[in-house]
Amino acid sequence: MNYSIIIYVLALLIRITITYEYNDDHDDEKQVASQSSLPISEPIQHLSSSIFDSLSQSNLSLISILFTDQTINLDSLGIFSIEPDTFNNYHPSVTTIILSSNYLSYLPNNLFHLFSSSLLNLNLQHNQFRSLQKNYFLRRLEYLRTLDLSKNQLYELYKQDFTGLKRLETLILRENKITYLSYAIFSRCRTITTLDLSDNEISMIDSNAFRSLYRLKILLFSNNPLGQRSLTTHLLEPLKNLEYFDLENTELNDLPSFLFISNQRLQSIKLRRNNFQTTITDSRPNLQQTFCHAHSLVEIDLVSTNLRTLDVCTYDQLPSLRRLYLMNNPLDCTCDLFYLKYGDIYRVLLTDENGLDRIHPDIDVYLDRWISRPELRRHLEKSHARGDFHRLPIELSLFARCATPEQWYDREIGNISGIFTQCQQRWFTIQEECQNYCQLDNEIQTSTMIINSISSSLMQYKLFSVQLCFILFVFFSLYVSC
Template identity: 30%
Template sequence: MDDERPSWREKWLPFLPLEGTDTRRGSRMTTWRIEATDTGREPCMTTWRPVKERSAKSSCNPTVTTNSYKMENTKHQAQKLAQWTDAFLGFMESWKHLLNVSRHENIISKTRRKKNLVRCNSSTVLISLLFILLLDVSSAMCPPKCTCDDETLKASCGEAGLEVVPIQLNPDVKTINLEGNRISNVHLTLPFYTNLRWLDVSRNRISTLGVRNFEYQQKLVHLNVSLNEITNLSKDTFRGLKNLRVLDISQNMLENIEGVALSDLPDLAELYMSGNKIISIGDRVFDHLSNLRVLKLEDNQLLDIPTPALRRLPSLKILGLSGNLIESIEEDSLPALRDLRSLTLQGNLISKIHRAAFDGLQSLQLLDLSENNLTSVPTAQLSKLTNLAELDLSANNFVILEPVAFQSLFELRRLRVCRLPKLRRVDVRAFVDNIKLESVVMDDNSALQALPTRLFHGNPLLVDISVRGNGFTSLDSAHFPLDQLHSLSLSDNPLHCNCSLLWLWLLTRKQLDTDAKNLTLAAATNSPDTIPRLDIDGIRCAEPETLRNLLVVDVPESEVRCDASWLAVIIVTIVVMALFALTCGMLLLLGTGRWCKKRDELPEPPHHSHLQNGAVLMLMTTKDNMDSMDNFMLKAKEPLVSEMQFQHWDSIAKENGTAESHVYHMNGNAKKPAHIVYV
């Protein structure tokens, strides 16, 4: 006998099913003949009976127990047998030490290659049993702590304490969940599952994905390897995943993405790489991802926006760059991504945005610039985003919201300006351009102590307002369009509970009564007297001290009512009279007390002598003294100054107890009427 031994792959040739009949039961049974190229060995015949018989008769020794495995001789199984042969050979190479065949040279003698039968020993029977288990479609072995469903072809082994990927699952399985185990690699454990669509190996201990471990998963569309310890991606890591649509490698230890690591994913639509240590991304990394729609790069260490790489993504719709170290957005930082709908830049160090930074993002609908170092609203930059519907500018360093702060954002529907520690004033015209605004959140602005009246009345579609955690001590109903609001959040403000909050007390009481009657707000809004939904459990009084920390809804009505009593009326009347008397006294002291005296008591104004050039000025107290003045004319005499005395003034002077004669002087020869002024 020749000592030449065949190779490992040549030893295990396809298995051929043989039909037979159990004469005792009249039931079908299948006999499997194990063929090999070993000479001088006896055939090993193993017969598998139906599931009710718990043992398998074999011409080999010892007899092998089948547990609950049922084998039927069908054409489908014969096809599956040929399909899995090659995969099984590769598997046996990696697991031969577990099957006691690592020293196969002691079992198989080298001979000429002929098709012969092998004498069956315990190792051969074990191998045949393992292979048949892998081929059994109807009732594969489900590992402990796992849930397997052969109807839906799903297997869930989350938190099952597994250290390797199980290989005894249904070969036709479509979904495998291995989340939260202790698996360290996926080497040579996946070729059996060629029908796999969804694989989750997140929260394990995988440090590398190796190369070509997914080569047989050409139908896989979702792969989640997040929360592992992967440090790099090789060239052929994803070889074979031509139909993969979603790849999640977030929360690993990747530092750089270079070369063609993702070149084998032409249909990839969503890529999640958040929570790594990525410093840079190669310019051509995304060259083959023309169908990519979602790219998440949050919580990495990027110093700049990877502009060259982004230019290769014409179909990108969602871009996440939050939690990096970006300090500015320059004019060309963001390429012209015409289909981009969402851009998140939250939690960076951005203090400067170029005026034209967003010019190429005409389709942008969501922008998050919160938690940066902006000192003012970038009004000019934002005005180019005419389709923007949602904007978040929270946690920046704004001091004021200027007039028309959100200019030209006519499609804006949701606005968040929260956690602005320096915000002190909001201009009444801040939201005038935002005619489609539906929701405004202005929470936790501790330095903001007041809102301008009718701030929100220019937004006819506004239905939700939240101003929680600010510094408001008083609120007026005119601040809010109560007739159109669905919800109004006012909690955690230091309110002074007095009669100025009567409107709020009434709203909270009405809502409390509505809830007590088990009426929904939907039913309540059908009535003409609609009210917004309030967060009544958080609206408390800060002052006066007797009401401190008391819910507004629990404040006694007497504390917020301002009805006038008789005593209050009397007090107000006395105060008004006292003020009137004081005013008169002040006027007397200042010499203007004549309005408080009778006309007869008024002193005669002094009469003055006027020297005019051709005209006479006469001062009269009333028109009563003008009876004798109708024909009075002064005649000019010589150029020298002459005197003319009007006797009627003498009588007035005598009546007033004065003997002063009123003399008027004039020059010139022309006759002119006197100019009379009544005093």
């Protein structure tokens, strides 16, 4: 028996025991926390089959924690390298392998061949991988579902890196040093539903980088120096099933019109900590028509974006939009802003049971009640379903404050009353102004038709190719039989 292994296992057992004591005794939290961080005296720098077999065959109860029926956990063991035959004598079916928080920069090609038909999750977080170009250990992991390569040193990606990952669903690449996404970079793993590229240095993206990612639902891009020039309708066009898009702190100043026209399942977009600054004299607010035709959007996060004014018609034309997060912005609290909150529900309050116009003496009080009281909200939803008005109210975040006008300076949006009295005339005209606001112009319609035509042609070409191959196969079979 290798005595260094015994020493290491005993040390790790002590750490686990201390951790359990911490969970049971909160009064000694600080003392136990300092004990639980004791360094391991004998890290395993080079993992071989003999060392691994010694660990897996030990009679110590610790092994039930390190090795379950389906998991191999080799986290934080100080491993620099692993021999190709390390797992050759390990026979249980393994679905998860954890090699996080080590010093790995390379893995042998056939290291996981024993688990090629069972491995579902591979965690390589917090290692020293700089590139996967000469690392081929992923190529036979056909059944892998989750791959975590976060907190490494990856500075480049190639489509060949992901060859063989035919069933991959979650790819985590956050906190690396990636600067560029090339053409069809993820086309070898087109089953991805979650892609995390946060906290990298990405400033350039090929306009076809996301080609083939038709199943992608969650795309995380926060804390990258993207800039708005990287984001185009063509780039996002393949993402037909995208539901959540995180663009927090990505150095955006504006976004193009109709950006999400192809993403008809997009429900939530996070844009906080960007800079959409406008001055009070600007006639054109930023993000103009950006969300037009994104009909499934439910919420937009615009916290801390230096936003003063909103392009009211863009948001008014989103039938599913329910929440706008506007905290920490120097908002100009105009009638247009409050129209988003109250929608055109005032029309319901201005009409009696016979459909005749009337003005309730306490309409300003009633407006707030329609928004806040559950039973009235339900009645409001029924009125909306009947078609009494075209859009339900949008919730403006509770802690959003006004910078202007002066009488409402530093007042929370939710605490301002008397809106109808000041805004009645303006609200009557907004709906008419916004009616055709998101109508596609000829140029956009033409480009959209071209994209759809190309997609349709490609599908027809593929279908024709399959049919032709089948016909040739039938003729060949008949010829052979004759």
